[in-house]
Amino acid sequence: MSKTILITGGSRGIGRETARLCGERGWSVAINYVSNENAAAETVALVEAAGGKAVALAGDVAQEKDVIAMFSQTVTAFGPITGVVNNAGIVGEKSSVADFSVERMRKIFDTNTLGAYLVAREAARLMPLSKGGQGGSIVNMSSRAAALGSAHEYVDYAGSKGAVDTLTTGLSNELAGDGVRVNAVRPGLIETEIHASGGQPGRAERVGALTPMKRAGTATEVAEAVVWLLSDASSYVTGTFLDVSGGR
Ligand code: NAP
Numbered sequence: 001m002s003k004t005i006l007i008t009g010g011s012r013g014i015g016r017e018t019a020r021l022c023g024e025r026g027w028s029v030a031i032n033y034v035s036n037e038n039a040a041a042e043t044v045a046l047v048e049a050a051g052g053k054a055v056a057l058a059g060d061v062a063q064e065k066d067v068i069a070m071f072s073q074t075v076t077a078f079g080p081i082t083g084v085v086n087n088a089g090i091v092g093e094k095s096s097v098a099d100f101s102v103e104r105m106r107k108i109f110d111t112n113t114l115g116a117y118l119v120a121r122e123a124a125r126l127m128p129l130s131k132g133g134q135g136g137s138i139v140n141m142s143s144r145a146a147a148l149g150s151a152h153e154y155v156d157y158a159g160s161k162g163a164v165d166t167l168t169t170g171l172s173n174e175l176a177g178d179g180v181r182v183n184a185v186r187p188g189l190i191e192t193e194i195h196a197s198g199g200q201p202g203r204a205e206r207v208g209a210l211t212p213m214k215r216a217g218t219a220t221e222v223a224e225a226v227v228w229l230l231s232d233a234s235s236y237v238t239g240t241f242l243d244v245s246g247g248r
Pocket of ligand 1: 111
């Protein structure tokens with residue numbers, strides 16, 4: 001069955017691979033990005049080459065008007081939304097809590113927590129059967145950091161994902177009887193550009209070697225889990241957390 005999926009932060013990393021796998025299933029994908037227009041255009045081409053339809057939508061998930069606009073632009077492009085991947089996220093530089101600036105913490109929580117809640121709110125306004133939607137699946141991108149705490153690296157990031165876990169539990173209970181499933185994926189150490197953006201380009205390889213599987217994961221390995229949760233194959237799964245973390 002064809003689906004219309006909105007992926008926030010779909011231009012690179014885990015979001016890009018999720019978009020590509022959605023394309024392989026012939027689904028239509030709206031790829032949100034914040035600034036990297038070229039990466040978003042490349043992802044559109046990957047989805048189309050895989051057999052799906054795609055459009056790139058600029059917008060900051062921390063800005064209410066941008067989030068409202070990306071949902072309405074998705075509907076205009078492809079019709080009613082049946083899946084949302086609440087994926088956009090950032091980390092800060094490696095640091096201890098005692099050294100955090102308020103600006104840094106605001107940016108992390110604005111993007112990862114407020115952004116995720118704004119996206120979830122719009123999904124909750126459009127997707128439920130009782131609101132005229134078609135039902136579907138919301139997948140929140142959390143992190144194993146939510147449980148591990150990320151001491152001396154980024155406890156703010158870890159906390160911002162803890163709030164995403166709570167969102168997953170609460171919203172899944174609100175929408176379970178209204179045709180919408182809500183789950184979270186919690187990746188461990190995954191090879192993407194997010195580590196370099198936090199000033200630690202070799203982090204996934206270095207820390208990944210310390211996991212039980214002795215390696216970092218790939219964006220594709222996370223995307224496979226996301227696409228399963230988006231698909232009808234997971235039709236009785238809601239309010240749950242899927243760790244994709246090599247056992248750590
Ligand atoms: P990434 O490669 O750095 O990609 C980040 C994506 O988010 C990009 O598409 C970026 O858009 C977008 N983005 C950033 N800020 C945004 C904003 N304010 N509004 C809209 N889009 C925004 O990151 P990734 O590793 O794929 O991470 C994706 C998600 O997985 C994040 O939530 C992250 O916390 C989570 N995660 C990652 C790992 C890991 O090890 N990689 C582990 C656990 C959880 P532009 O291209 O325009 O910059």
